[in-house]
Amino acid sequence: DTAVSQTPKYLVTQMGNDKSIKCEQNLGHDTMYWYKQDSKKFLKIMFSYNNKELIINETVPNRFSPKSPDKAHLNLHINSLELGDSAVYFCASSQGKGKAFFGQGTRLTVV
Amino acid sequence: TQLLEQSPQFLSIQEGENLTVYCNSSSVFSSLQWYRQEPGEGPVLLVTVVTGGEVKKLKRLTFQFGDARKDSSLHITAAQPGDTGLYLCAALKSGSARQLTFGSGTQLTVLP
Numbered sequence: 001d002t003a004v005s006q007t008p009k010y011l012v013t014q015m016g017n018d019k020s021i022k023c024e025q026n027l028g029h030d031t032m033y034w035y036k037q038d039s040k041k042f043l044k045i046m047f048s049y050n051n052k053e054l055i056i057n058e059t060v061p062n063r064f065s066p067k068s069p070d071k072a073h074l075n076l077h078i079n080s081l082e083l084g085d086s087a088v089y090f091c092a093s094s095q096g097k098g099k100a101f102f103g104q105g106t107r108l109t110v111v
Numbered sequence: 112t113q114l115l116e117q118s119p120q121f122l123s124i125q126e127g128e129n130l131t132v133y134c135n136s137s138s139v140f141s142s143l144q145w146y147r148q149e150p151g152e153g154p155v156l157l158v159t160v161v162t163g164g165e166v167k168k169l170k171r172l173t174f175q176f177g178d179a180r181k182d183s184s185l186h187i188t189a190a191q192p193g194d195t196g197l198y199l200c201a202a203l204k205s206g207s208a209r210q211l212t213f214g215s216g217t218q219l220t221v222l223p
Contacts, residue, residue: 004153033211035213040215041148041197041216041218042213042215042216043154043199043213043216044213045211045212045213090153090154092153097142097203099156099159100144100156100211101156102153102154102155103153104151104152104153105151105152105153
């Protein structure tokens with residue numbers, strides 16, 4: 001079974017659209033994260049959730065909103081997509097400060 | 112300005128050669144992690160070092176945490192094509208709850 005799974009793997013959409021990326025972890029971890037990896041492979045944290053509470057919110061546009069229906073899920077919703085949002089988005093989870101497990105990534109292309 | 116600077120950014124070597132990748136910062140970290148990322152996949156944790164001066168070995172990979180806990184190195188002996196990938200260091204800042212910051216990455220290519 002996949003520990004951290006995110007869907008879709010690829011997403012191509014037009015500017016101005018609203019889209020969501022889903023993430024689920026079956027590890028029983030208490031913390032989930034969203035990272036953005038740009039074209040230069042730099043990986044930057046966007047959000048993290050612990051026990052359904054947002055504990056870190058980096059300086060990302062408010063067009064991005066994480067939604068956690070339960071401890072095993074952290075979805076990423078993006079409004080009014082822009083060209084600069086094109087990147088690979090990774091979901092991850094960990095138990096406290098322990099080892100982080102990453103999903104396979106969602107390659108978002110905004111055209 | 113990157114919190115964690117990795118060098119070199121790109122490295123292409125022949126199979127059998129040795130190499131060292133560096134991860135440097137001006138900040139002190141409670142721990143430091145090394146990840147490897149392959150194309151189309153997420154990063155996978157290789158090792159975590161927590162004590163200044165600590166050395167950990169993972170087969171042909173040797174990881175060292177600096178005495179002052181500000182830097183780290185990854186040494187690979189007799190590199191193989193299977194070692195090809197993006198190597199990322201990441202750290203939790205001292206006193207930080209869960210803010211894992213990644214380095215700029217080193218893209219390693221090992222040619223057969």
